[in-house]
Amino acid sequence: MCLSSVCVVSHSILCSSLFPSPNPSSSPSLPLVKNFSLFNHVNRLSTEVDKLETNNGDIQAEIDKYKGSGVSSDNQRRRIIRELEERIKKTDGRAESYTKKYVSQLEVYFTYS
DSSP, rough: OOHHHHHHHHHHHHHHSSOOOOOTTTTSSOOOHHHHHHHHHEEEEEEHHHHHHHHHHHHHHHHHHHHHHHHHHHHHHHHHHHHHHHHHHHHHHHHHHHHHHHHHHHHHHHHHH
């Protein structure tokens, strides 16, 4: 049961107890002004609960939005890491190739020296 349903139920119970149907033989248990004040208080609380529920819905939507962007950010980070790893492999391969060429040139140099 959501909070606004609780407020509606408590509001109707309070109204029926604060504003009973007129019965000439019984006198009101609370002065009418106090009843009206309590009625207004319940209305304010009900309005506040509705605002809080709306606010909670907005916050939940924002959380869901950021969760979704987190997934895309994770995917983007993984893609960048893969690209960088590929660049490192290529660079390592070129470095190894240059090292082999350097060693072969040194061998040639020392052979003819």
